[in-house]
Amino acid sequence: MMNATVEILKSKIENFNPEMLEAFAQMMEKFESKTPIAISPFHLDEILYRIQFHNENPATKLDFYENITELKKYCA
Structure with missing residues (x-):
């Protein structure tokens, strides 16, 4: 993958x-x-879970959805 x-x-x-x-x-x-920000493994797991959930349920909104959209717009 x-x-x-x-x-x-x-x-x-x-x-x-x-x-x-x-x-x-x-x-x-x-x-x-x-500079990398120290993020606890718990928070990283939560973020990854939310992204995976959103990918499976695109009608949902993420707190930072606009940031992902901006990244896709500039990197697509």
């Missing part, structure tokens, strides 16, 4: 025009430069 996802992302990135590639590179740099 993970390898398939990586291959899909690689093929999409390879087809970016130069401007999109630069924007994507800058976005990735912002992700890398952030």
Whole structure:
């Protein structure tokens, strides 16, 4: 599953025009430069559960749904 996802992302990135590639590179740099926040395993499990539940029930709303939508919009 993970390898398939990586291959899909690689093929999409390879087809970016130069401007999109630069924007994507800058976005990735912002992700890398952030200091990781200490999140307890309990909270991580809860977040993953909510995301999985939402994927199975797309009519539901997540507290941070707009953030996921924004990420999909910029990374699609």
